[in-house]
Each structure stands twice: as C-alpha cells, then as structure tokens.
Amino acid sequence: MAETTGADSQYLWMDGEITPYANATVHVLSHSLHYGGAVFEGLRAYSSKLGIGLFRPKDHFDRFLDSIRVMGYCIPYSSKDLTKASHELILQNEFKSCYVRPIAYINDTVRGLKLPETPKVHTAIAVWAWGKYMGNEGHLKGVKVKTSTFRRADISSSLPLAKISGAYVTSVLARREATLEGFDEAILLDPHGFVAEGSGENIFIVKNNEIITPSLGYILPGITRDSVIKIAKELGISIKEENITRNQLYVADEVFFTGTAVEVTPIREIDHHQIGNGLPGPITQKIKDLFFKCTQGEIEKFKNWVDFS
Numbered sequence: 001m002a003e004t005t006g007a008d009s010q011y012l013w014m015d016g017e018i019t020p021y022a023n024a025t026v027h028v029l030s031h032s033l034h035y036g037g038a039v040f041e042g043l044r045a046y047s048s049k050l051g052i053g054l055f056r057p058k059d060h061f062d063r064f065l066d067s068i069r070v071m072g073y074c075i076p077y078s079s080k081d082l083t084k085a086s087h088e089l090i091l092q093n094e095f096k097s098c099y100v101r102p103i104a105y106i107n108d109t110v111r112g113l114k115l116p117e118t119p120k121v122h123t124a125i126a127v128w129a130w131g132k133y134m135g136n137e138g139h140l141k142g143v144k145v146k147t148s149t150f151r152r153a154d155i156s157s158s159l160p161l162a163k164i165s166g167a168y169v170t171s172v173l174a175r176r177e178a179t180l181e182g183f184d185e186a187i188l189l190d191p192h193g194f195v196a197e198g199s200g201e202n203i204f205i206v207k208n209n210e211i212i213t214p215s216l217g218y219i220l221p222g223i224t225r226d227s228v229i230k231i232a233k234e235l236g237i238s239i240k241e242e243n244i245t246r247n248q249l250y251v252a253d254e255v256f257f258t259g260t261a262v263e264v265t266p267i268r269e270i271d272h273h274q275i276g277n278g279l280p281g282p283i284t285q286k287i288k289d290l291f292f293k294c295t296q297g298e299i300e301k302f303k304n305w306v307d308f309s
C-alpha cells in the first residue's frame with residue numbers, strides 16, 4: 001500500500017496561517033478527538049503541462065462546507081478562500097502532485113458531549129505526496145476485495161452526505177478486516193443487503209456494455225463518481241444508477257472503484273470470484289484513460305474541473 005503519514009510535507013495551513021508541520025497540533029482532550037466530530041475532505045492536485053491543477057476544488061470545498069453545516073459548525077472561509085489556501089500550501093511545500101486534506105475540528109477540551117453554544121471551529125489543510133492508493137500493481141492490474149461483515153448504517157441515523165470523522169469508524173474496521181484477511185479493500189452493503197460502496201470509494205459494475213452504480217442514499221455522493229458518470233455519457237456508454245446485488249458483482253464483466261484517493265481502480269476479484277477474465281476490462285480502461293486526461297485539463301468539455309491557481 002502506498003499510504004504515507006503526511007510527514008513529507010513541511011507546512012500545513014491552520015486558521016489562515018501557513019504553519020510548520022511540527023506546530024500543527026491539537027489538545028489531547030479536544031472534543032473532536034473524543035467524540036469524532038471533526039469534518040474532513042480530500043482532493044488531489046495534479047501536475048500537468050498547464051501547471052499544478054486542483055481537481056474539482058469547488059465541488060470538494062462546497063461538500064466540505066455542507067459537512068460543516070451538518071455538524072452545526074460555522075467557519076469564516078468560503079470555497080474560494082480554501083482553494084486559494086490549498087494552492088498556496090502546495091507551492092510552499094514545493095509539491096507538484098499531491099493529496100489535499102482539509103479538516104475542521106473543535107479543539108475545546110471536553111467535559112462531556114455538550115458543545116459550547118458557539119464552539120470555536122478550527123480549520124486546517126494538510127498536503128502530502130500520495131501515490132497510487134492501492135499500489136501501482138493494484139492500480140494497473142486490479143485489486144482483490146471482499147464483502148465486509150460491516151454494513152452502512154440505517155439512513156435514520158447515518159449522514160452519508162457528510163464526511164464526519166466519527167462516521168468513518170465503520171470504514172476503518174471494514175478495511176482492517178479485509179486487509180487482515182489478505183484482501184486489498186472491503187465492499188460494504190447497505191442495511192437492505194444491496195451493494196453500497198468501498199470503505200472510501202464508490203463502486204461501478206459493467207454488464208453487457210452497460211455501467212451500473214448504486215443510487216444515492218447510503219453512499220457518499222463521490223465527486224469522482226460524478227466525473228465518471230459524465231465521462232461515460234461523453235463516451236456514449238449507457239450508465240444507470242440503481243440497486244446492485246452481491247450476485248450482480250460476481251457475474252459482472254467488469255467492476256471498478258472510484259474516489260479521490262483510489263482515482264479509477266479496477267477490481268479483479270471479489271470474495272474469491274474472478275471478475276471477467278481477471279484483468280481490467282475495456283470499459284474500465286476507457287473511463288480511466290479519459291479520467292486522467294481530465295485531471296490534466298486536456299479535455300475541453302471538462303476543462304473547468306481543473307483549477308490552476
């Protein structure tokens with residue numbers, strides 16, 4: 001796994017200031033650490049002939065601000081401010097391609113769950129070099145996944161539109177279970193038994209030249225998912241959003257994950273069932289190729305997805 005600690009960056013952005021890495025600390029009794037109420041985002045910057053481009057920053061920061069609203073927090077920054085701060089931070093760290101991790105959190109020390117009436121919400125942005133999330137080989141040849149024993153929570157008490165740190169415990173445990181059993185990643189079902197998503201990725205299947213992805217409801221409405229839906233339409237490939245069963249996974253011609261971290265990664269095996277011929281399929285490959293061209297600002301129609309400064 002090409003996962004790093006982020007220690008390769010020299011600076012973070014905290015509450016409006018570029019801060020040395022070692023100074024970017026929070027109190028051990030911080031409310032967000034104890035009760036999981038931090039809110040985060042994840043986006044990537046790509047190096048290209050046109051410069052360093054953030055991929056769909058407005059969509060990512062708008063979702064960040066929505067997650068903040070879900071928690072009842074308030075921060076004094078707009079999507080535009082956070083985009084500008086990310087560019088400055090990337091420049092300061094002398095990065096070219098990297099991952100960008102905004103986070104909002106309460107650093108007030110805890111005396112129980114109750115938040116102060118107007119909690120001070122801190123905002124930070126970290127950047128780190130992040131290669132292929134599931135390794136180069138997984139990215140090229142496909143990954144091996146298992147259906148998790150963990151499921152997405154019932155909609156009455158889950159908040160799938162928001163990236164709230166506490167909600168990620170299920171994903172962390174699902175990923176741990178999968179890794180300990182020798183798989184690269186987990187697929188979580190929804191409470192009704194339909195396929196939802198990976199621990200931090202959306203999922204797509206291809207059957208008879210048609211793409212299907214689970215409808216919104218129990219999944220994070222991924223920005224990469226949205227990009228792939230638009231790319232498929234552009235390529236003239238039929239695509240629909242509907243319930244997918246575990247059975248459909250096993251008999252799919254192709255299956256792939258999408259997400260900021262995982263980008264577009266083929267799945268070659270699910271629960272010990274080989275998918276298709278065990279190699280990335282032609283539709284996955286087409287989507288993946290066009291997706292990466294989009295990240296480079298090379299496709300006129302989707303050029304506005306990339307923000308160069």
Ligand SMILES: Cc1ncc(COP(=O)(O)O)c(C=O)c1O
Binds near residue numbers: 171198219221
């Ligand atoms: C649970 C979950 N699903 C899907 C995704 C993919 O979303 P995006 O493409 O916006 O990164 C992510 C990553 O943010 C995630 O955490």
